Amino acid sequence: MRELSTAIxxxxxxxxxxxPRAQLAEQLIELHWQMARLQAQIARRTAVRVF
Known part of the structure; x- marks a missing residue:
């Protein structure tokens, strides 16, 4: 988690x-991709049930 915090x-x-605009466009695409991956991991952890 520390690496994620450092990246942010x-x-x-x-x-x-x-x-530069081209680099910004690439960053935005990558950020959206990484955000989707992070949301998937949040969902996985939210779904964990303790028995």
Missing amino acids: DHLAVEDPAEV
Whole structure:
């Protein structure tokens, strides 16, 4: 989880206005893909039942 937090911190300090448009488009696609993967893992963990 620490690596995920560090990656988000890195994105937070980056100024999107300074990123070239083509690179920004690639980042957005990748961010959406990674967000979907993260949401899937949240759903998996939410569905865990303790017996």
